[in-house]
Amino acid sequence: MTKLSLAEVEHIAHLARLGLTPAEKEMFREQLSSILEYARRLQQLDTSDVPPTTSALPLSNVMRPDGVGPSLPKAEALANAPDVEADQFRVRAILPSHNAGDTG
Amino acid sequence: MDHELCFLTIHEALQRLERRDLSAVELTRAVLDQIGALDDRLHAYLRLLPEAAMAQAEAADRRRAAGEAGPLEGIPLAIKDVICTRGVPTTCGSRMLENFVPPYDATAVARLRAAGAILLGKTNTDEFTMGSSTEYSAFFTTANPWDLERVPGGSSGGSAAAVAAGMALGALGSDTGGSVRQPASLCGVVGLKPTYGRVSRYGLVAHGSSLDQIGPLTRDVEDAAILLRCIAGHDPLDSTSLDYPVPDYAAELKAVSDLRGLRVGVPREYFIEGIEPGVEQAVRAALQVLADLGAELREVSLPHTAYGIPIYYLVATAEASSNLARYDGVRYGLRVEHPDMWQTYFETRRAGFGPEVKRRIMLGTYALSAGYYDAYYLKAQQARTLLRRDFERAWQQVDVLACPTSPSVAFKMGQKMDDPLQMYLSDVFTVSLNLVGMCGISVPCGFCNGLPVGLQLMGPALGETTILRVAYAYQQATAWHIQRPGLAA
Numbered sequence: 001m002t003k004l005s006l007a008e009v010e011h012i013a014h015l016a017r018l019g020l021t022p023a024e025k026e027m028f029r030e031q032l033s034s035i036l037e038y039a040r041r042l043q044q045l046d047t048s049d050v051p052p053t054t055s056a057l058p059l060s061n062v063m064r065p066d067g068v069g070p071s072l073p074k075a076e077a078l079a080n081a082p083d084v085e086a087d088q089f090r091v092r093a094i095l096p097s098h099n100a101g102d103t104g
Numbered sequence: 105m106d107h108e109l110c111f112l113t114i115h116e117a118l119q120r121l122e123r124r125d126l127s128a129v130e131l132t133r134a135v136l137d138q139i140g141a142l143d144d145r146l147h148a149y150l151r152l153l154p155e156a157a158m159a160q161a162e163a164a165d166r167r168r169a170a171g172e173a174g175p176l177e178g179i180p181l182a183i184k185d186v187i188c189t190r191g192v193p194t195t196c197g198s199r200m201l202e203n204f205v206p207p208y209d210a211t212a213v214a215r216l217r218a219a220g221a222i223l224l225g226k227t228n229t230d231e232f233t234m235g236s237s238t239e240y241s242a243f244f245t246t247a248n249p250w251d252l253e254r255v256p257g258g259s260s261g262g263s264a265a266a267v268a269a270g271m272a273l274g275a276l277g278s279d280t281g282g283s284v285r286q287p288a289s290l291c292g293v294v295g296l297k298p299t300y301g302r303v304s305r306y307g308l309v310a311h312g313s314s315l316d317q318i319g320p321l322t323r324d325v326e327d328a329a330i331l332l333r334c335i336a337g338h339d340p341l342d343s344t345s346l347d348y349p350v351p352d353y354a355a356e357l358k359a360v361s362d363l364r365g366l367r368v369g370v371p372r373e374y375f376i377e378g379i380e381p382g383v384e385q386a387v388r389a390a391l392q393v394l395a396d397l398g399a400e401l402r403e404v405s406l407p408h409t410a411y412g413i414p415i416y417y418l419v420a421t422a423e424a425s426s427n428l429a430r431y432d433g434v435r436y437g438l439r440v441e442h443p444d445m446w447q448t449y450f451e452t453r454r455a456g457f458g459p460e461v462k463r464r465i466m467l468g469t470y471a472l473s474a475g476y477y478d479a480y481y482l483k484a485q486q487a488r489t490l491l492r493r494d495f496e497r498a499w500q501q502v503d504v505l506a507c508p509t510s511p512s513v514a515f516k517m518g519q520k521m522d523d524p525l526q527m528y529l530s531d532v533f534t535v536s537l538n539l540v541g542m543c544g545i546s547v548p549c550g551f552c553n554g555l556p557v558g559l560q561l562m563g564p565a566l567g568e569t570t571i572l573r574v575a576y577a578y579q580q581a582t583a584w585h586i587q588r589p590g591l592a593a
Contacts, residue, residue, distance in 0.1 A: 009466075011473075012466050012469050012470050012473065013466065015469050015473060016425060016429075016453075016465050016466060016469040017429075017432070017446075017449040017450055017453055018450065018453050018454065018457070018462055018465060018466065019450035019451055019453060019454030019455075020454065020462070024459075024462070027459075028462070028463060028466055031463060031524055031525075032463070032466060032467055032470065034525060035417065035467060035524065035525055035528075036467075036470070036480075038413075038414060038525060039414040039417065039418055039480065039484075041410075041411065041414055042411060042414050042415065042418075042480075042483050042484060042487050043479075043483070045408075045411065045483075045486075045487055045490065047483060047486035047487060047489075047490070050486040050487075050489050050490060051486070051489060052482055052485030052486050052488070052489065053485055053486075053488040053489045053492055053539075054314065054485060055300075055314045055344070055541075056300045056301075056314065056492070056539070056540055056541020056542075056565075057300060057301050057344060057346070057541060059301075059343075059344060062343040062344075064340060072207055072208070076207040077207065079205070079207060080203075080204055080205060080207075080435070080436035080437070081434075081435055081436060082433060082434075082436075082437075082438075082439035083439070089434050089435055091434055091445055091448075092442075092443065092444065092445035092448060093445065094445045094446075
């Protein structure tokens with residue numbers, strides 16, 4: 001069995017924006033390796049001319065008229081937010097700011 | 105007297121409510137009393153709504169008196185806590201959504217309310233429905249009413265335990281890989297997974313969007329038919345909901361009195377080594393009952409069955425890793441503050457998700473990541489086509505497929521917690537149906553060491569009427585579904 005490296009586990013955790021403890025990284029390294037090993041049995045199947053199934057339904061591009069309808073009132077849409085300011089979701093700055101202390 | 109009320113089926117209760125031989129207030133109080141007596145041992149409910157339920161019951165009695173009763177007027181039901189309820193916290197069994205209060209009802213809930221149903225509370229689930237035992241709920245594990253040291257199955261284990269113990273007349277669950285059928289089997293109740301698209305997913309918190317369906321858990325087949333009729337149908341708010349007429353399933357049940365002319369397929373790959381002998385015995389005996397009712401049994405083959413688990417755990421985790429990206433601490437749910445915005449994501453998701461959810465996000469992210477997409481995700485989607493072709497070939501020979509719902513009866517708490525792969529393998533007989541989008545039902549068919557066994561009947565897309573008819577005929581000929589667990593009897 002080829003085991004995932006610690007670097008691979010950290011890369012995947014980064015892509016998924018998941019904070020993991022060193023113990024969790026080691027646990028997932030073991031567990032994901034054995035689950036992926038099990039999943040490798042799919043390689044036994046010849047799928048060279050088989051199209052993928054992404055949905056069980058024969059539906060595609062379901063459209064509706066582009067009309068104006070009722071929507072959630074602003075207060076309700078914001079009611080579950082961890083932090084709100086001026087009717088908007090408030091988050092930390094994502095770009096470096098010249099104004100020290102500005103976290104808006 | 106009151107004790108008998110909480111074990112009424114929905115159709116019996118509706119008849120008595122209609123005759124004014126019972127009021128919604130009496131019925132709801134009896135069920136709430138049963139919850140009060142048992143739920144500190146069973147832990148089926150994450151949240152109870154006793155005051156709201158009694159107020160709804162009074163309103164239901166008033167509407168009935170005024171001649172305005174809906175089809176479920178006064179029937180107390182439980183809702184799995186991954187289905188949104190306006191103004192009532194919907195946690196998904198997760199710390200991430202511990203304080204989340206949906207501003208709208210799921211379409212299925214809105215339809216139940218419009219039909220006059222009473223909402224008793226929200227039932228326990230594995231976190232974001234990821235599990236087969238409720239042990240992955242962030243809050244507590246639900247106990248199986250037949251043996252308190254065993255799991256009720258999952259992820260809709262709270263709903264199944266509530267229905268089995270008389271703590272709801274029926275319930276909604278959700279089924280992504282067996283999460284309605286498997287707990288129904290392990291708790292000795294009926295659980296139906298509708299065809300993909302039959303029931304709107306609007307307001308069902310997403311796990312695997314090409315697999316998820318809401319379905320009813322009930323004490324008999326007629327009740328499943330009644331609830332399905334109420335929640336099924338096209339919904340403009342779910343672009344994958346099917347626009348086909350909804351039959352009166354309960355009336356269709358009684359249109360045939362035996363199973364003559366019906367072809368029941370017995371897939372040989374579902375009677376494999378590793379299945380508990382008592383489970384196989386009970387299911388084989390159930391097949392004989394179907395034959396005695398006039399059905400013709402035919403052995404069939406679904407040759408790609410053994411690939412169902414690896415396909416499922418790549419497709420479902422890939423979809424989940426994408427769906428759960430929304431929990432970023434910005435618009436709703438938990439936020440763990442950090443001076444750096446990017447670190448806020450990492451810390452929020454570290455604190456908000458439990459181990460199984462993290463494991464699946466990791467697995468799904470891996471399967472979708474550059475360099476592995478073709479070998480895992482694409483390969484699984486191609487194998488999914490082969491699985492679908494297995495079923496399509498089977499429908500040329502038979503009308504329904506019959507097999508066990510689960511390879512074992514309810515297992516002991518803790519037994520599979522250290523080995524995720526063992527937990528995944530307990531879904532071996534249920535995941536294929538979600539991957540091919542068809543319908544299935546689990547009905548009680550016996551006991552093994554005092555624990556319930558479920559018979560699974562699978563049907564083609566929109567084949568609900570057929571599987572319900574077969575299940576109904578089976579229940580008319582047997583008495584497994586009226587057995588009650590000792591603690592609730």
